[in-house]
Amino acid sequence: MIVVTSVEAQSRFGELIDRAQREPIEITRRGRPVAYVVSEHDLRELGDVRRRREEAVRWYASYRRATAASPEAAALTDEDIDRLVHELR
Numbered sequence: 001m002i003v004v005t006s007v008e009a010q011s012r013f014g015e016l017i018d019r020a021q022r023e024p025i026e027i028t029r030r031g032r033p034v035a036y037v038v039s040e041h042d043l044r045e046l047g048d049v050r051r052r053r054e055e056a057v058r059w060y061a062s063y064r065r066a067t068a069a070s071p072e073a074a075a076l077t078d079e080d081i082d083r084l085v086h087e088l089r
Contacts, residue, residue, distance in 0.1 A: 001023060002025045003026045003027075005029070020037040024037065025037040
């Protein structure tokens with residue numbers, strides 16, 4: 001990843017936009033990362049990953065609520081779960 005200072009980014013902005021189509025650019029101020037320039041494609045991919053993660057979290061929360069109400073699930077030991085997982089493989 002290319003790393004440039006904020007001052008350098010101001011003077012080379014057009015070039016950085018072109019370079020961002022190939023790889024993200026990190027912009028620093030006083031030696032610390034403060035921003036990134038990424039392509040539109042990369043930003044869409046990040047949004048898709050975030051959306052899928054949020055969906056997985058909602059599904060898991062729903063699953064936990066459903067299984068918490070099940071007395072059979074509450075009675076399972078770690079050994080039972082290990083055995084079931086290995087049977088499914």
